[in-house]
Each structure stands twice: as C-alpha cells, then as structure tokens.
Amino acid sequence: MAWDIERTKNLLLAAATREFSDKGFSGARVDRIAAAAGVNKERIYQYFGKKDGLFDAVLAVELRRVIVDVPIEGEGPVAMGDYAGRLFDHHRKDPVLARLLFWEGLERGDQMVDREARSRHCAVKVEQVMEVLPGIDRTDAADLLLTAVTLCDGWTVLAQLDALLAGASPDRAGRRRAFIVRTVTMLAEDLQAQA
Amino acid sequence: MAWDIERTKNLLLAAATREFSDKGFSGARVDRIAAAAGVNKERIYQYFGKKDGLFDAVLAVELRRVIVDVPIEGEGPVAMGDYAGRLFDHHRKDPVLARLLFWEGLERGDQMVDREARSRHCAVKVEQVMEVLPGIDRTDAADLLLTAVTLCDGWTVLAQLDALLAGASPDRAGRRRAFIVRTVTMLAEDLQAQA
DNA sequence: ACCGTTTCCAACCAGATAGTTGCTTTTTGG
DNA sequence: CCAAAAAGCAACTATCTGGTTGGAAACGGT
Numbered sequence: 188m189a190w191d192i193e194r195t196k197n198l199l200l201a202a203a204t205r206e207f208s209d210k211g212f213s214g215a216r217v218d219r220i221a222a223a224a225g226v227n228k229e230r231i232y233q234y235f236g237k238k239d240g241l242f243d244a245v246l247a248v249e250l251r252r253v254i255v256d257v258p259i260e261g262e263g264p265v266a267m268g269d270y271a272g273r274l275f276d277h278h279r280k281d282p283v284l285a286r287l288l289f290w291e292g293l294e295r296g297d298q299m300v301d302r303e304a305r306s307r308h309c310a311v312k313v314e315q316v317m318e319v320l321p322g323i324d325r326t327d328a329a330d331l332l333l334t335a336v337t338l339c340d341g342w343t344v345l346a347q348l349d350a351l352l353a354g355a356s357p358d359r360a361g362r363r364r365a366f367i368v369r370t371v372t373m374l375a376e377d378l379q380a381q382a
Numbered sequence: 383m384a385w386d387i388e389r390t391k392n393l394l395l396a397a398a399t400r401e402f403s404d405k406g407f408s409g410a411r412v413d414r415i416a417a418a419a420g421v422n423k424e425r426i427y428q429y430f431g432k433k434d435g436l437f438d439a440v441l442a443v444e445l446r447r448v449i450v451d452v453p454i455e456g457e458g459p460v461a462m463g464d465y466a467g468r469l470f471d472h473h474r475k476d477p478v479l480a481r482l483l484f485w486e487g488l489e490r491g492d493q494m495v496d497r498e499a500r501s502r503h504c505a506v507k508v509e510q511v512m513e514v515l516p517g518i519d520r521t522d523a524a525d526l527l528l529t530a531v532t533l534c535d536g537w538t539v540l541a542q543l544d545a546l547l548a549g550a551s552p553d554r555a556g557r558r559r560a561f562i563v564r565t566v567t568m569l570a571e572d573l574q575a576q577a
Numbered sequence: 578a579c580c581g582t583t584t585c586c587a588a589c590c591a592g593a594t595a596g597t598t599g600c601t602t603t604t605t606g607g
Numbered sequence: 608c609c610a611a612a613a614a615g616c617a618a619c620t621a622t623c624t625g626g627t628t629g630g631a632a633a634c635g636g637t
Contacts, residue, residue, distance in 0.1 A: 192583095210489075211406065213405070213406070214406075214408040216625090217624080217626080218624080227587085229586070229626090229628090230584085230585075233584085233585090237626075289487075289539060292541075293481060293488070296542070299546075306546050309546040326551065329547040329548035330548065333537075333540070333548070334533065334561070337532060337533055338532055341533075341535075341536045342528075344484060345483070345484070345487050345531075347487060347491070347494050348483070348487070348504075348528065351494075351497075351500055352504045352524040353521055353524035353525065354524075356521065362525075363525065374568070387614080412595060412596085421615090422617080423595090424597080424598090424616070425615075425616090426596095427597080428614080433595070433596090
C-alpha cells in the first residue's frame with residue numbers, strides 16, 4: 188500500500204476535532220487522539236508541530252466549513268432570520284464548531300488563533316449582512332450578526348440550562364429555533380427601519 | 383489565634399473561584415488554588431471532598447450571588463430590558479459566573495451539578511418573568527429569559543469575536559449593552575402583545 | 578536489485594497532577 | 608491541667624502528560 192499522508196492527516200484531524208470539541212484544549216489528550224485515529228502519536232508532532240497546531244488546524248477546517256455550508260444571502264430582514272435558522276441547524280446537526288468557539292473564547296482568551304484570517308472572515312460576514320439589509324449601519328450589522336451567532340452557538344452549549352428553564356417539552360429544539368429566527372428577523376426589521 | 387475554619391474555607395473558595403473561572407475544571411490546578419489561598423492543599427480534600435466538590439461549591443456561591451444582586455422586578459417589557467442591562471453589568475464587573483456557566487456547559491455536559499437546586503432556581507426565575515409580563519406563555523417566558531442570559535453571558539466569553547466583528551470602537555461594551563437591552567425589550571413587547 | 582528518502586512506531590523521559598498519609602500543633606471539655 | 612479530638616502540614620505516591628528519539632519498514636527512482 189502506498190503512503191497516504193493526506194489520509195493519515197485527515198484521520199488525525201477527524202479524531203482531534205471530536206476530542207477538542209468534547210474536552211476542550213487542556214482537557215484533550217494527545218494520546219487519545221492518536222489512538223482514536225489509529226495513528227502513532229508522533230505523527231501529530233510531525234504534521235502539526237504540537238498540540239496547539241492541531242487545535243488551530245481543526246478550528247480552521249470547521250470555520251471554512253461553516254462559511255461554505257451556511258452563507259448569508261437573500262434580501263431583507265427575513266433573509267437574516269433564515270440565516271439564523273440555517274446556522275442553528277448547522278450547529279444542531281454537528282455542535283463541533285459552536286463548542287470550539289466557546290472553548291477558544293474561554294481557554295485562549297485574548298490570544299486568538301490566526302487573527303488576520305479571522306479578521307478577514309468577520310469582515311466578509313459583516314459585509315454580507317450589509318448587502319442583505321441595504322443602508323444598515325456597519326456597527327448595527329456587526330451587532331445583529333453577533334446576536335444571531337451568540338444565540339445559535341449559545342444554545343448548543345447551554346442546552347442543559349434550556350432544559351431546566353423550559354422543561355423537556357417535545358421538539359424543544361424546534362421551538363427554540365423558531366424563537367431565534369423570529370428574534371433575529373424582528374431585530375433586522377427594526378434596524379433596517381431606522382436606517 | 384483560634385482556628386478560623388470559615389476563613390480558611392473562604393480563602394480556598396475565593397482562590398478556587400478565580401482559578402476555575404480562568405482555566406475551567408480540567409485546566410484548574412489544585413496545587414495552584416492552595417498556593418493562591420496560602421493554605422495547604424490537603425485542606426481542600428478535608429473540606430470539599432475533592433476537586434469536583436470544590437467546583438460545585440464555587441458555582442453554588444456565584445449562583446446565590448446573582449440571584450441577590452440581579453433580581454427580576456418591575457412591570458412590563460422595559461423592566462425585562464432593564465434586567466438584561468443589569469445582568470450585563472453584573473457580568474462585566476465580574477465575568478466569573480458567566481464563564482463558569484459556559485465551562486459547566488462544555489465540560490460537564492449532561493451531568494449538571496445539583497440538578498434539584500438548579501431546577502428550583504430556574505423555575506423561580508421563570509415565575510418572576512411571568513409576573514413582570516402578565517399573561518405571557520410559560521414557554522415564551524423561558525425563551526425570553528434564556529435569550530437575555532445567553533446574550534449577556536455570551537458576550538463576556540466571546541468578547542474577542544465581538545472585537546473582530548465590530549472593531550475596537552470606543553465604549554464597545556456600552557454599545558453592546560444598549561443593543562442587548564433594546565433587543566430584550568423589543569422581544570418582551572412582542573411576546574406580551576400576542577399574549 | 579539497490580539505495581537514499583520518507584513514513585511509521587515502540588519505548589522512553591522529565592515534569593506535572595490529583596489525591597494520601599503519618600505526624601505535629603492547637604483547641605476543647607471536664 | 609490533661610487527654611481526646613480537631614486542624615494543619617510537609618513529604619510522598621502512583622499515574623498521567625506532552626513531547627522526543629533512534630531505528631525499522633516501506634517507498635520511488637535508477
């Protein structure tokens with residue numbers, strides 16, 4: 188069998204994604220990642236430098252994924268609500284990114300990974316919001332976007348709190364989703380009206 | 383000098399609060415907590431059982447604190463916005479609780495600490511919301527509350543993301559606070575109108 | 578077939594980590 | 608004032624951690 192470096196890297200990335208998402212950076216165990224990937228631990232240090240590098244790589248992959256899978260597009264407040272809904276679905280299907288973002292916020296604090304790329308990513312997203320809601324203030328667009336992201340991502344992490352607050356009603360997720368969509372739509376309407 | 387067990391316990395709790403808030407559960411180091419408190423490590427195991435017990439105690443203290451310091455009171459939608467603002471201020475002054483909640487959500491997942499007490503706490507809060515907005519649906523009250531909490535707590539953890547999205551404008555925190563207050567007020571208005 | 582290069586791996590290391598123990602010091606109650 | 612109980616502490620342990628290394632195995636070009 189020929190060497191398949193990409194495959195090995197992907198196996199490691201997949202295992203690392205799961206481990207980091209579950210346990211966070213300091214909780215993740217390098218040995219466990221290697222074992223889950225069925226790859227020798229040493230490969231991690233060869234391919235990704237060290238634990239930090241692996242974390243960064245995982246986050247980069249997931250960020251790229253959400254950009255492609257959940258675009259901001261369409262026109263008017265309803266389009267923003269729709270975006271929030273799709274973001275909610277994305278996280279619900281696979282909570283990895285939401286968890287990684289909170290892990291990063293908590294563990295890394297101010298030393299964010301790859302500031303430049305992240306900054307560009309954010310700028311693009313804000314720009315897209317401004318296209319969907321013409322005439323909106325840039326700061327308002329950022330606030331609206333942050334609100335949508337916080338609500339969607341926050342729910343995947345604080346789901347236990349939600350269960351305590353709202354009880355274990357059937358299709359709780361669907362109800363929460365509808366609530367968030369409505370909130371974001373309403374907010375977008377209000378911001379555009381005053382623009 | 384007489385034994386002052388309470389003082390020792392409080393020293394440990396204070397140090398543990400800081401450590402857990404900063405590093406989370408698996409990132410926190412028992413030795414560091416003991417050193418910061420100027421107390422022998424063994425005391426922790428005597429007073430709190432083990433690391434888990436200390437974490438639980440810290441969380442309990444902070445939860446009790448926010449109930450007292452940030453009550454839900456008043457009448458009508460504006461009162462809910464006001465509550466969100468005060469919650470925001472509470473976390474901004476001291477991000478400990480917000481961070482602990484997210485740490486718990488991420489690290490503990492479904493095995494939440496002291497379910498019974500937490501459940502009661504949540505029920506009381508929802509009840510208070512229903513008093514402020516008479517006639518509102520119970521599920522809506524829970525959703526509104528969760529929205530306010532998610533937005534306020536989320537901002538303290540995702541502040542870096544905020545900086546990337548909105549730029550480092552002066553008094554960014556104040557602007558975000560105003561946005562959240564407005565969002566919650568508007569939402570409360572809408573919910574009460576349809577009630 | 579041969580050989581330099583790349584990929585892989587088992588064993589290893591130094592430092593850290595949660596949790597324990599045996600003993601000393603202080604307090605308390607009669 | 609004395610003995611029993613409680614509180615305090617330094618040193619210890621067994622285990623785990625991220626990270627390294629020296630050599631074996633598989634490859635590709637000739």
